[in-house]
Amino acid sequence: LIDNDVHSLCQDRDGFLWIGTTAGLMRFDGVKFKPWPLLPGQEPSKSTVWSLQSLHEGGLLVCGDEPGRGIFRLRDNLRPAPVERLSGSPELLFRSLYLDRNQVVWASRWDEAWIRCEGGQTEIVGEMDKGTTSLPPSFASTVEGRIFIGRGKGVEEWSREQGVRSLPGLPSGPVTLCAAREGGLWVADASALYRWRNGKADQVARIEGNPMDSPPFTMLETTDGSVWIATKSTGLRCWRMDRLISLNIPHP
16 A cells, blocks of 8 residues: 555446555555556645545546645546546535435534535535534445435434434444445444344454554445455454455565
């Protein structure tokens, strides 16, 4: 890896794993990591990539320190291509973003608000509780269409009718979450990885060697059932076949 501060992960429709770090964007092909430019004709950027999302039609949604404020669409994920601002995306710096199953964009801003962007229209739907965590919120939508948020107060569910409500049976402090491919959620705090489904949470692994004592920045379950965990200072972890391993694959 080019940097051990990993902020974001996504898998594109071709199976490549994309990694956003403090030192720029990388692509993993299953064997090696490769630094990747955000703009055509440029060397790979050394600026922070805060969050990534894969698009069904191909390409990535990116928010980072470059190419500018807002949320941008990288049109072709196999070679550098021009980026364009997402319709309805304010010219603000974002810390995280998520594309749900209905193609609605959820994002958190540096002013602690989190927004919902659909059909070019943007609305503020909540705020972080200042002081609960320094991590950006994480979002997940399940196969049933439910929306969940981790923002420093355990796992919460959002709905238009009821707003935000806490999900029982999981850690009540800062957590990171992602959707599980077979339904439910993956949830991690500073010390453990949990699998939540059908209203029940099971601890599946301990997260050892976490000097920051904070939850991962983000998580992702890939198509092969592996759960990738991005950490603040210790690079990537991968839970696969009931084992949690650290990846120390150097890039060329």
